[in-house]
Amino acid sequence: MVVMVGADRIGSREQIDSAQSICNRRIANRLIISPSNLNYTNTEGLILSLNQNLEKLSNACGVTGRENTVRDLMVDMLKPYADEIQVDRMENVIAIKKGKHGAPKIMLAAHMDEVGLMVKTLTKDGFIQFSKMGGIDDRILPAQKVVVHTKATAYPGTIGSKPPHIQKEEERKKIISYDDLFIDIGAKDKEDAISLGVAVGDPITFDVKYLQLSKGVVMGKAFDNRAGCAVMIETMRLLKEANCTVCAVGTVQEEVGLRGAATAAFGIDPDLAIALDVTIAGDVPGVREFDTTVKMGKGPALTISDSGLITHPKILRWLLDTAQEEKIPIQLESGLLGSTDAARISITRQGVPSGTISIPTRYIHSPTSILSIQDLELSAKLAAAAIQKAATYF
Numbered sequence: 001m002v003v004m005v006g007a008d009r010i011g012s013r014e015q016i017d018s019a020q021s022i023c024n025r026r027i028a029n030r031l032i033i034s035p036s037n038l039n040y041t042n043t044e045g046l047i048l049s050l051n052q053n054l055e056k057l058s059n060a061c062g063v064t065g066r067e068n069t070v071r072d073l074m075v076d077m078l079k080p081y082a083d084e085i086q087v088d089r090m091e092n093v094i095a096i097k098k099g100k101h102g103a104p105k106i107m108l109a110a111h112m113d114e115v116g117l118m119v120k121t122l123t124k125d126g127f128i129q130f131s132k133m134g135g136i137d138d139r140i141l142p143a144q145k146v147v148v149h150t151k152a153t154a155y156p157g158t159i160g161s162k163p164p165h166i167q168k169e170e171e172r173k174k175i176i177s178y179d180d181l182f183i184d185i186g187a188k189d190k191e192d193a194i195s196l197g198v199a200v201g202d203p204i205t206f207d208v209k210y211l212q213l214s215k216g217v218v219m220g221k222a223f224d225n226r227a228g229c230a231v232m233i234e235t236m237r238l239l240k241e242a243n244c245t246v247c248a249v250g251t252v253q254e255e256v257g258l259r260g261a262a263t264a265a266f267g268i269d270p271d272l273a274i275a276l277d278v279t280i281a282g283d284v285p286g287v288r289e290f291d292t293t294v295k296m297g298k299g300p301a302l303t304i305s306d307s308g309l310i311t312h313p314k315i316l317r318w319l320l321d322t323a324q325e326e327k328i329p330i331q332l333e334s335g336l337l338g339s340t341d342a343a344r345i346s347i348t349r350q351g352v353p354s355g356t357i358s359i360p361t362r363y364i365h366s367p368t369s370i371l372s373i374q375d376l377e378l379s380a381k382l383a384a385a386a387i388q389k390a391a392t393y394f
């Protein structure tokens, strides 16, 4: 889920047009994956449970613009359920399950990127100064353990700041801006950091491993949006012979402006689309009902409106009917700040009826998000059941 506020608001017509024209030039050159041209560790495809898929995906590094590790996992995990897998020029993964001729073409979109950091400069003392990739609140940064991913390896480190003992009174009251923070990997000086292989542009993730909390509740660093990726894989697994053609797309660069979804949607030219993403679970102290009534463990959320999308009425009817017929509990949300890939897909070409199925997740855009596995299962069940019925609606 992308943050959309003030000057950072993204999704202008100009941005979309330029992304689409780039795609238009390149679409003919899409790469078809075969075991011979990409060296994947498991060419048979990884068949794991939903829980295991989420663990592998959440632990992987996929900071916006550097999604390659997650992309490789997605290719392996989608392979058993697809007739064909492509990686396009933007490096979106497109797994295609072919349907009957003349039936609707459905695009599923789950973004593979996560919010994180990137090496910006190295100080002469060997500390790393960084930029933020995606919407991260500066207040969560100090004292976080991180991993700096260099070309050849990865180094653990921590985000350092001035200790409270030597802060002035007014400094203690202020939020420390990210540009006053730095990462310490224990390098002796700049030359030492360079000799370790640290370079400008290296992605940096939070150092948090997937963890089971109470029964069915898990915590991880990148549920936004590896949760959506895991739901998409599960949806493809659940799909039996559908009339529709389904293009399950792992998109890139969502957190900085829904960019991969723009080009993928232009290339695929779907009849309708569903984004699978997380949404804010508001069942924690301090969140007003006005802000959200969505709760963890109460089933998938359907967006009526957010900052970038008003869900197409036919899409909403289709999903609501499916949920009712399949007895899947759902939650509705409207007026949400933030948006998903569905916003961009919906205004592709002459327009694509689009909606979202969202997994309620606590503390998104922080290193420690929490969700319920049951919500993942129900989200996949809803998506798969809806796809089976799509031909009667579209």
Ligand SMILES: [Zn+2]
Pocket (backbone or CB within 6 Å): 001, 002, 003, 224, 255, 364, 365
């Ligand atoms: Zn997000």
